[in-house]
Amino acid sequence: MSDTMRNTVYFAGIAVLIIGTGLVYSWDNAMFILNFGLVSAIMALGVNLQWGFAGLFNVGIMGFVALGGLATVLVSMPAVPEAWRAGGGGILISLLLGAATVVLAVYAFAKLPKGWVRGLAMTVILIGGFFLYRAMFDPAVGAVEAVNPAIEGYLGGLGLPVIVAWPVGGLFAAGAAWVIGKTALGLRSDYLAIATLGIAEIIVAVLKNEDWLARGVKLVYGIPSATPDPIELQNTPSFVERATGLGIDPVQASTLWVKLIYAGLFTAVLVLLFILAQRALNSPWGRMMRAIRDNEVAAEAMGKDVTARHLQIFILGSAICGMAGAMATTLDGLLAPQSYQPLRWTFLIWVMVIVGGSGNNLGAVLGGFLIWWLWVMVEPLGHYLMVLITAGMADGSALKEHLLDSAAHMRLLTMGLVLLLVLRFSPRGLIPER
Amino acid sequence: MDLLNAFVVLSNFVLIPAIAYGSQLALGALGVTLIYGILRFSNFAHGDTMAFGTMATILITWWLQSLGVSFGPLPTALLALPFGIAVCVLLILFTDRFVYRFYREQKAKPVIFVIVSLGVMFIMNGLVRFIIGPNDQRFADGERFIISVREFKALTGLKEGLAIKTTQGITVITAVLVVAALFYFLNRTRTGKSMRAYSDNEDLALLSGINPERVVMVTWLIVAALATVAGVLYGLDKSFKPFVYFQLLLPIFAAAIVGGLGNPLGAIAGGFTIAFSEVMITYAWKKVAKYALPESLEPDGLAQLLSTDYKFAVSFVILLIVLLFRPTGLFAGKSV
Missing domain, CATH: 1.10.287 (Helix Hairpins)
Incomplete structure (x- = not known):
């Protein structure tokens, strides 16, 4: 099976998973998975840039994502x-x-x-x-x-259109990345890991506590949407007509339509970034990066400025994560600093990159979709599994209750298992680097 | 008299909590630093190892309590601790056998080990939440105070009171005992010496007939014990919540790095440095200043440098300063 064939099969599989979710559960659910899958894929691209191209171990993704979220508030909310x-x-x-x-x-x-x-x-x-x-x-x-x-x-913010926040989120993240990179790059890889882990916690702590900036844990609601308002759509006769013509309830149609527009916008961003990343990978610059990753000393001997290149790619990758963070907050329509959890926003992205195939942009995108689908669906699937397991047990037994209640925590277990299995049996990921 | 009152306030709110917290961090950092020295990677699963060991101890404590067993004035958890350690050791040895050993045989790069430890972290975190749930658990019983505020005031006649919680006392005593035992083991016994030799120079150690698998196994044993003890002490002192244990990773790593990764003595010094800075910078000094300073100099506000929510920032800033000016840590550690 050729590479193209295999990749087509993989992505067709993702499509089947998402469409299947739509058929079995609801289209709302499927669109949620698709949209956040797109955002996750963009984050995975950013991390792949750092880890796959340059071998930088960044575990502060959550911080950059949170900065993107902050940018949404500062740009789009009215002053x-x-x-x-x-x-x-x-x-x-x-x-x-x-x-x-x-x-x-x-x-x-x-x-x-x-x-x-x-x-x-x-x-x-x-x-x-x-x-x-x-x-x-x-x-x-x-x-x-x-x-x-x-x-x-x-x-408050500047009251600008929310789409402006996406590049601004990237800029914020790039600024933070510059500061971290200046201090922690050039030291050992473990130190960069700890430094990024720390800065992410600090950024989130600032968001939680500086109420004057973005209301802290009191949340900012009603961030302007990049799409038409669903309520307005429901009151537009032409839209209602078209929806009923298609045989869909107008209320449902309006929310789906909004999500579809987001999916379109996100896809455009993902495709653009993917093309850029792909071109970067195959340019002399990309080859230099991989040369540095594979042998720093040799690259240095060839006159490459390793620290400066590391800083450059660290900033670029972080900026992409910041942009994705701004997009995620736009999609949610609210900024909730307490929702930034390292397991969800940092380590999950790592699982995506490793499972998809580090060093391969297509792999990162695939990992983004696949792992995100798994993350969302493990909970309901885990519940079925538990129902199946406990079917033979007496009703009301303590163990049965506990197992059913705990199904929600299957997520982390599954993610860890997937990561370890991939690392062991297919260490280069689903779509390996060429 | 006023100065004495100031000192009592200081001890009550800063010194004693910081010493207890510092001991807990030091025990955690010792585990991290030992893994770094022997296995040569930063173990991201350490916080969750602590959580797992603590959870095992809590479950056994509950079982003992249901049997009506108690430890007099001391928390029952101390009786359960050895069993908790045993459970944690079993899990850790299981992980080593089925996860880490494969990469050791491959001679994988340290960063691969770190990523593998992320996977282990996910699994342990999931296990803990699966078994005991993500909520707060309190499991301290027995006498609450060694000396309470009222007793102290009656005893000394001072205006300010000093309370020493039993858990704080236990923390410090246990930490001293554990650290003493660990250093005796590392410096005096044959196995301990072979561990240090292996850490210093792997090839030379192998050449002189040290069995690497044995060294690694003993290291994991010690690490599991240290992690469980640190976790249980922290949980007794505050409360047990899986997510908090995961977050402890940052101050623990900061302590290990500040002291010098791979250096056990440094880990202890680092633990106390971090703990004291965290507590002192986030403490509202108004009450101390009220006694210590003349009335005219009394601060208007709380005289708190940073709000307590920024305690991570403190460990991080110290970490950064050390990284910038002394990358090998206060006590020269490894810089592989």
């Missing part, structure tokens, strides 16, 4: 003028002050001669700057959060 008047200026000034402190400390570190003077100067700058920053920041934040706290209490 809250009252909050801006109350403390917007204060917050901006204090943030600038904080940044100035860090810059000054770095400058002092670079310029002063080594010794106790430098240590003292840096301590004074950092501590003094911190207190100055807090003195400005705290009252401003208090004022902002006091503005209509039930639905606002934050600065």
